[in-house]
Amino acid sequence: MLTLTCPYCGITAEETELHPGGESHLKRHGPGSSDTDFEAYLFARKNPRGVHFERWRHVYGCGKWFLAARDTATLQVFGTYKAQSKFPPAEIVAAIQAARPGWQPDWDETGDSAPGITDDPAPNPTPMREIIA
Amino acid sequence: MTVSVVPKPAAGRSSGRYSVFAIAREAMRLHTGWGRAWANPEPKSRYQVVVVGAGGHGLATAYYLGKNFGITDVAVLEKGWLGGGNTGRNTTIIRSNYLQDPSAAIYDKALKLYENLSQDLNFNVMFSPRGLMMLAQTEHEIRGYKRTAHANNLQGVTTRWIEAAEVKKLAPIINIEGPRYPVLGALYQERGGTARHDAVAWGYARACSDMGMHIIQNCEVTGVDTEGGRVRSVNTNRGTIACDKLALVVAGHSSVLAEMAGFRLPIESIALQALVSEPIKPCLDVVIMANTVHGYLSQSDKGEMVIGGGTDGFNNYTQRGSWQHVEETVRALIETFPMLSRLKMLRQWGGIVDMTGDRSPILSATPVDNIFVNCGWGTGGFKAIPGSGWAMAELVANGRPGPLAAPFGLNRFAEGRFIDESVAAGVAH
Numbered sequence: 001m002l003t004l005t006c007p008y009c010g011i012t013a014e015e016t017e018l019h020p021g022g023e024s025h026l027k028r029h030g031p032g033s034s035d036t037d038f039e040a041y042l043f044a045r046k047n048p049r050g051v052h053f054e055r056w057r058h059v060y061g062c063g064k065w066f067l068a069a070r071d072t073a074t075l076q077v078f079g080t081y082k083a084q085s086k087f088p089p090a091e092i093v094a095a096i097q098a099a100r101p102g103w104q105p106d107w108d109e110t111g112d113s114a115p116g117i118t119d120d121p122a123p124n125p126t127p128m129r130e131i132i133a
Numbered sequence: 134m135t136v137s138v139v140p141k142p143a144a145g146r147s148s149g150r151y152s153v154f155a156i157a158r159e160a161m162r163l164h165t166g167w168g169r170a171w172a173n174p175e176p177k178s179r180y181q182v183v184v185v186g187a188g189g190h191g192l193a194t195a196y197y198l199g200k201n202f203g204i205t206d207v208a209v210l211e212k213g214w215l216g217g218g219n220t221g222r223n224t225t226i227i228r229s230n231y232l233q234d235p236s237a238a239i240y241d242k243a244l245k246l247y248e249n250l251s252q253d254l255n256f257n258v259m260f261s262p263r264g265l266m267m268l269a270q271t272e273h274e275i276r277g278y279k280r281t282a283h284a285n286n287l288q289g290v291t292t293r294w295i296e297a298a299e300v301k302k303l304a305p306i307i308n309i310e311g312p313r314y315p316v317l318g319a320l321y322q323e324r325g326g327t328a329r330h331d332a333v334a335w336g337y338a339r340a341c342s343d344m345g346m347h348i349i350q351n352c353e354v355t356g357v358d359t360e361g362g363r364v365r366s367v368n369t370n371r372g373t374i375a376c377d378k379l380a381l382v383v384a385g386h387s388s389v390l391a392e393m394a395g396f397r398l399p400i401e402s403i404a405l406q407a408l409v410s411e412p413i414k415p416c417l418d419v420v421i422m423a424n425t426v427h428g429y430l431s432q433s434d435k436g437e438m439v440i441g442g443g444t445d446g447f448n449n450y451t452q453r454g455s456w457q458h459v460e461e462t463v464r465a466l467i468e469t470f471p472m473l474s475r476l477k478m479l480r481q482w483g484g485i486v487d488m489t490g491d492r493s494p495i496l497s498a499t500p501v502d503n504i505f506v507n508c509g510w511g512t513g514g515f516k517a518i519p520g521s522g523w524a525m526a527e528l529v530a531n532g533r534p535g536p537l538a539a540p541f542g543l544n545r546f547a548e549g550r551f552i553d554e555s556v557a558a559g560v561a562h
Contacts, residue, residue, distance in 0.1 A: 002455075048392070
């Protein structure tokens with residue numbers, strides 16, 4: 001069974017405790033964008049046979065959305081990281097490259113219009129503890 | 134991958150026509166005269182049409198290209214073995230009780246072709262129109278299936294709503310008074326049933342081979358060469374093969390092939406799984422689908438109970454299932470079919486299905502001029518094989534879709550013109 005570690009609560013959960021949410025780091029297109037961009041945002045997915053960045057929700061745990069890097073051909077998990085990450089962090093890239101020599105990121109962290117990467121990361125939410133306190 | 138060690142066919146030796154006389158003749162000479170059912174040729178350097186994927190849909194596409202359009206300079210490339218993908222991994226259910234008109238047209242075309250497929254191909258595909266029930270186990274399903282029955286009757290697809298008592302009469306092993314999911318009735322299609330999945334692939338392969346087409350197994354496409362918006366050739370592990378037209382019919386690997394050709398598809402690949410029990414005496418002569426509990430059941434000719442389960446929710450290219458889905462499926466089924474609780478399960482497997490957002494297929498031209506795709510059949514492609522091949526052959530031969538394929542173009546996603554079959558096709562097939 002697929003197991004992922006939630007980067008928020010630190011629990012290593014089986015897939016039955018989690019809910020998959022599809023490809024991550026999508027660039028959002030809304031009102032004002034071209035029809036082509038909007039269609040691509042809604043429907044066109046990389047769906048790679050290999051390294052895949054994706055969203056998961058720790059639905060029967062802390063309830064938070066997080067991101068994971070996983071190989072769809074082997075089910076190997078390279079790591080999980082917080083949903084607020086604009087790009088997969090360096091340690092995730094290193095973990096992928098350790099397992100898949102020659103694999104290169106297809107995003108450009110310096111550009112504003114990196115393909116498939118959101119320009120507008122969600123702001124850090126206020127931790128629930130502080131609200132309760 | 135080296136899978137099969139197959140003897141080279143003697144040149145020109147055909148499998149001949151199968152008939153009772155052929156059986157008698159071969160019986161008298163100790164079955165020494167049977168030829169190969171299809172040839173095993175070396176690839177040529179160029180074909181008029183290259184079809185990628187020798188599953189049911191790819192082979193049917195090739196067959197109807199030859200039969201309906203006289204195009205026989207065709208190669209069907211298969212990275213593994215013939216019918217070794219989803220064609221060999223499904224639960225063989227055939228039905229056409231979908232909701233939307235475009236679906237009814239193509240699935241019912243397929244069903245009508247299945248009815249005469251054994252005669253057409255001169256190969257016994259064991260089509261068994263034993264009847265099919267989709268159980269309603271909630272009030273919402275009653276409303277949904279009554280609506281489908283009305284829609285089907287307007288489409289000329291004969292289905293009807295039956296009450297629980299008739300369900301029990303048709304399938305005595307069913308428990309209609311389950312405490313959690315009682316059986317409240319069913320959508321019944323008498324013309325639905327099953328066929329032998331391997332035989333469908335084999336029958337089409339034999340007919341294609343007899344027309345002079347090349348079926349090339351263990352031939353994996355590793356790249357697609359395009360120039361000026363047109364495809365020139367495909368690179369394979371057995372050399373470069375040029376073509377005038379390219380048809381991608383590769384189900385779960387459609388996104389991978391599209392990526393090679395430089396475009397993306399609205400497809401996500403996930404694993405769908407099934408399992409079979411040990412063989413038992415005949416006890417169920419209809420196909421039963423229970424969508425609420427994600428299980429569907431029929432009995433094979435060998436006596437095994439064939440059980441279809443659920444899908445994983447995440448992108449997956451491994452042809453394996455997940456234990457929790459086996460558990461969920463079996464738990465639900467033994468409530469509805471208590472007698473199954475003592476059965477041992479023999480095998481369990483997964484296939485990679487190509488899911489679209491509206492759960493309807495894609496038969497379409499693509500951003501590359503002479504590449505055509507046939508994919509997105511998702512969890513229910515087997516039943517559609519003849520209709521899909523028929524419509525795809527028309528699309529490839531003419532370069533534009535006929536009436537069956539036209540609604541299933543890629544442009545429907547840009548236009549928001551979905552063919553929503555998420556109820557008819559959700560999981561169970």
